[in-house]
Amino acid sequence: MTRPFTMPHGHSHGGSPEVGHSHAGHDHGDHHHHGPARYDRSFALGALLNIGFVAVEAVYGLLANSTALLADAGHNLSDVMGLLLAWGAVWLGRRIPQGRYTYGFGNASILASLLNAMILLIAVGAILLEAANRIADPEPVGETTVMVVAVIGIVINAWTAWLFMGGQKQDINLRGAYLHMAADAAVSLGVVLAALAIRFTGWLWLDPVTSIVIAVVIIAGTWGLLRDSVRLAMDAVPDGIDRAGVERYLAGLPGVVTVHDLHIWPISTTETALTAHLVRPGMGQDDALLLEISTVLKERFGIGHATIQVEHDGSCCRLAPAEVV
Secondary structure (H helix, E strand, C coil): CCEEEECCCCCEEEECCCCCEECCCCCCCCHHHCCCCCCHHHHHHHHHHHHHHHHHHHHHHHHHCCHHHHHHHHHHHHHHHHHHHHHHHHHHHCCCCECCECCCCCCHHHHHHHHHHHHHHHHHHHHHHHHHHHHHCCCCCCHHHHHHHHHHHHHHHHHHHHHHHHHCCCCHHHHHHHHHHHHHHHHHHHHHHHHHHHHHHCCCCHHHHHHHHHHHHHHHHHHHHHHHHHHHHCCCCCCCCCHHHHHHHHHCCCCCCEEEEEEEEECCCCCEEEEEEEECCCCCCCHHHHHHHHHHHHHCCCCCEEEEEEECCHHHCCCCCCCCC
């Protein structure tokens, strides 16, 4: 026979006084306020500025007959799409869990970063194709127009990158926005230098070559984002979380003889969840210990949503073998 027991934060779960299951570390009072500060204003300003700049860059790229400028316009357009995707994901992540979405909508931020990386790589393919055609048949370029527009791009992209600098270490979405905008500023600088070189040397092939360099920069900046996004989408342990350290901590708790069914995975780009079974033979239910576990997991390891199951005998658990998920 079982009886309910009350956890430190007020939940009541069915379980025995010796074998329990608890949500250690899930504070419902602040769950939807975790992560970096809101960046709505940054997203809005960044998107508006870059939409306007993309239009200007595309028009003057055509007028100046510059593939480098058009390539940069395409890159900036993909970054605008990325900003809007990231912004939408942040908004979804604030919605409370409901219906089938019991973890909320934070996972949308992971999907947005993955889609953002894919869009960037598609844009790179188009840039490389056009650059290859121009190398075979170089055409005159309006150097002055290219330089003026690119300088404007340096200012806009550098300022937009600065808007996201504060949150880029905590959120892969913000990191994507920051890195893309910083790379855009560097790319625009490259366009300026290429236009100057063409003016003094007359080497028309420099324009498509600059486009190829831009494409390489985009690939270099996007590869890490794509890799990290795929890992998060596959529920890999997030970077910065020491899985072995977590297991050592749990195994070293009073009365714990073994730990199994340990899983650590992202539920958004800023939130991490954990489940684990602790085998504690002959030990009663210990709410104080569960509260300690939740505090340590959150403060030391950055895991805010932990579910701990306490068992008498791990051999009776079908999830005990390491190969069983």
